[in-house]
Amino acid sequence: MLISSRTPPPTTDIEPDQAPIPDAHGLRVAIVSDAAPERNGVGTYYRDLAEHLKAAGAKVELISPRYRAGRWHGGLAMPMPGDPTQRFLIPRPRLIGRRLKRLDPNAIIIPTPGPYAMLGLLFARRSQARLVVGFHTHFERLAALNHHWRLFGVLAQTYLNSCHRALFKASHLVLANSDEMLDVARSIGATHVGLMGTPIPKHFLDAPVSPLRPHIERVLFAGRLAPEKNLGAVIEAATVLPRLHFQIAGDGPLRDWVQQEAARLPNLEYVGWVRRQEIRPLIDRTDLLVLPSTIESFGTIALEAMARGRLVVVSSQCGILSWDQLNRALFQMRNDEALSSALMRVRAMDQGMLERKAALGREAAREINDRNLRHWLSVLRDQDPQGIEQYEGH
Numbered sequence: 001m002l003i004s005s006r007t008p009p010p011t012t013d014i015e016p017d018q019a020p021i022p023d024a025h026g027l028r029v030a031i032v033s034d035a036a037p038e039r040n041g042v043g044t045y046y047r048d049l050a051e052h053l054k055a056a057g058a059k060v061e062l063i064s065p066r067y068r069a070g071r072w073h074g075g076l077a078m079p080m081p082g083d084p085t086q087r088f089l090i091p092r093p094r095l096i097g098r099r100l101k102r103l104d105p106n107a108i109i110i111p112t113p114g115p116y117a118m119l120g121l122l123f124a125r126r127s128q129a130r131l132v133v134g135f136h137t138h139f140e141r142l143a144a145l146n147h148h149w150r151l152f153g154v155l156a157q158t159y160l161n162s163c164h165r166a167l168f169k170a171s172h173l174v175l176a177n178s179d180e181m182l183d184v185a186r187s188i189g190a191t192h193v194g195l196m197g198t199p200i201p202k203h204f205l206d207a208p209v210s211p212l213r214p215h216i217e218r219v220l221f222a223g224r225l226a227p228e229k230n231l232g233a234v235i236e237a238a239t240v241l242p243r244l245h246f247q248i249a250g251d252g253p254l255r256d257w258v259q260q261e262a263a264r265l266p267n268l269e270y271v272g273w274v275r276r277q278e279i280r281p282l283i284d285r286t287d288l289l290v291l292p293s294t295i296e297s298f299g300t301i302a303l304e305a306m307a308r309g310r311l312v313v314v315s316s317q318c319g320i321l322s323w324d325q326l327n328r329a330l331f332q333m334r335n336d337e338a339l340s341s342a343l344m345r346v347r348a349m350d351q352g353m354l355e356r357k358a359a360l361g362r363e364a365a366r367e368i369n370d371r372n373l374r375h376w377l378s379v380l381r382d383q384d385p386q387g388i389e390q391y392e393g394h
């Protein structure tokens with residue numbers, strides 16, 4: 001699911017493809033990331049990708065911070081400006097160096113700008129490994145939304161842009177998950193860019209799916225509790241639609257406010273932070289997932305809900321809409337439409353139409369997951385250096 005920077009982006013429509021997953025034995029992949037596997041979407045992405053690569057036969061080492069039992073592991077933890085629930089860690093260079101030398105990777109993936117990433121970059125420069133950079137987050141837009149960043153903004157943006165430029169310059173390929181993020185990557189200095197899909201945990205695809213209930217009664221938001229997620233739209237919908245039960249799951253700088261609103265509204269429940277193994281049961285118990293974000297480079301939780309045969313409402317700012325096959329299975333909030341109005345519109349639809357939409361979403365999620373894995377394998381093996389193979393003939 002990649003495109004060359006030398007040609008205009010094609011439409012991201014994917015036809016059904018039942019080709020088998022290639023055998024990845026002999027492929028050694030190091031993923032060096034500043035994102036802990038369960039603390040945000042980037043960490044989740046590469047944990048899931050590592051799972052699929054291993055299942056295909058590759059040897060994979062995920063080198064990143066860890067968050068267990070309320071504690072951070074993997075280096076000296078420093079507070080993240082504007083978000084007390086997040087940390088960036090300064091790792092021990094020798095430990096990371098030893099892990100990389102032991103693996104001797106023939107491909108290195110770096111998905112973040114940070115201390116872990118810079119150590120991975122140093123190793124990549126000394127080795128013959130193919131370097132692929134994942135570009136997931138537009139930090140400048142996030143900083144503009146978060147007033148806590150004002151004191152740190154200039155320094156933080158200078159550092160992050162410097163890291164991105166160094167990574168982009170050294171990389172063989174830069175991957176982003178929406179057309180907008182491709183443009184941002186080019187503006188920072190990436191010359192070879194490609195469009196990547198999003199992996200889904202295997203158990204989301206393998207476990208049986210429960211059918212939709214006759215009426216939409218339970219609505220879920222799951223993600224970081226941060227300004228860009230537009231949680232005010234969820235609160236407003238819970239106020240306007242008292243007969244629906246709303247759940248908000250996650251953690252972040254807006255946690256205290258969400259807890260206050262949940263105490264005020266009888267139909268709004270704050271679930272708190274949900275461990276990765278509990279996400280699927282949480283989605284299965286809901287009828288519809290909402291993602292009303294003002295900034296969302298993709299929206300992994302929406303894809304996971306589709307994989308479980310659930311209805312999904314997203315804002316026009318979600319990068320998942322760039323994928324035509326997924327777009328057809330989503331409900332998009334109209335321009336200037338409140339989330340509550342979008343929910344009422346969906347609730348008024350015929351049950352048969354909703355069931356067809358849910359089935360279409362699950363099939364599209366499965367096809368895109370398989371296509372994405374095949375293409376990652378092709379790129380990591382240097383069989384498709386410019387990342388265009390998947391779109392030839394489309």
